[in-house]
Amino acid sequence: MAEGSIQGTILLVGCGKMGGALLNGWFKRGLSPVDTIVVEPAGRDAVMPCKTHRALTCLPHVKDVPRDFRPDVVLFAVKPQIADDIVPHYASFVAQQPVFLSVIAGKTTAYFQRQLGTDAIVRAMPNTPAAVGKSVSVLYAAPAVSAVQRRVCEVLMSAVGSVEWITDESLMDAVTAVSGSGPAYVFLLAECLRDAGIAAGLPADLAARIASATVTGSGCLLEQSDLSAETLRQNVTSPGGTTAAALSVLMASDGFKPLLAKAVAEATKRSKELAG
Ligand SMILES: NC(=O)c1ccc[n+]([C@@H]2O[C@H](COP(=O)([O-])OP(=O)(O)OC[C@H]3O[C@@H](n4cnc5c(N)ncnc54)[C@H](OP(=O)(O)O)[C@@H]3O)[C@@H](O)[C@H]2O)c1
DSSP: OOTTSOOSOEEEEOOSHHHHHHHHHHHHTTOOGGGEEEEOTTOGGGOHHHHHOTTOEEESSGGGSOTTOOOSEEEEOSOGGGHHHHGGGGGGGGGGOOEEEEOOTTOOHHHHHHHHSOSOEEEEEOOGGGGGTOEEEEEEEOTTOOHHHHHHHHHHHHTTEEEEEOSOGGGHHHHIIIIISHHHHHHHHHHHHHHHHHHTTOOHHHHHHHHHHHHHHHHHHHHHOSSOHHHHHHHHOOTTSHHHHHHHHHTSTTSHHHHHHHHHHHHHHHHHHHHO
16 A cells, blocks of 8 residues: 555455445545455445445455455454454454554454454544544554554545544543544533523524534634634633633533543543453
8 A cells, every 4th residue: 555645455344334434535535446345244235435436345244355355454343342253254364464453442452463363453543523534533553563554554544534643552541532432522512502502592493503503613613723722712701701601600610621521531431341
């Protein structure tokens, strides 16, 4: 696979929400469908990118992959609960020396080393804004992964958004709690803002639209501005004004900050439990 562009051969295992978002991102960045094989038991018709990329091969089982297919990357995007039943079947590709890239939450590089018998493992934690090219993915590479393989994984994940690297794999539980689960917290904020607007007397459809647009617009401003979140918040807040009145509740000692810290700690704990 060439550096900086998406060329090469990829075996994608599981093409649901995350696998499908990645595949779409790769095609937008120039990946050729003829160099890609998808293993997805739901079948061709269930794999959205198949509808626009007729040359894409989608197979129901790993045993159907042609013997002469030599993937540069094998990417696992199946649910953690079924990983034990799926991952070991891909050990047959190890001889071809691909890098194995996993987005499976909670499954460590040690897990893949045990299941596959190779050290060429990269673990990634993306999030659902991948569907619109706005994911943030945090990557960890096992020590034996080469610089070229790291770069290849970075290019693949950057097709759906930004990429960060960590060198301590144990941080992946906190990453999962902050950015993996994070979109749910933001959507909950939009829901709560809508419901608070309704409680304050707004018509439900208007409350939903302005709550959603406020979250979206604030996210875009945060992305495009050079200012920090703190400064942007302060810029909305006039002394003695309406925002200050609201923030006196949200920033109280029992307000948003300790609540979110508790939520992230709980998600981190759960991520550790799921990793076993
Ligand atoms: N979605 C996210 O925001 C997100 C974020 C970070 C990480 N992840 C990780 O990404 C992984 C996939 O999540 P997802 O949300 O994309 O789940 P998903 O939509 O359920 O996709 C998983 C896909 O794997 C398929 N599959 C089942 N058995 C298979 C097999 N034997 N071989 C190949 N494919 C098989 C499923 O097909 P069927 O539906 O027919 O069973 C499904 O299409 C998970 O491990 C998750 O932890 C997801």
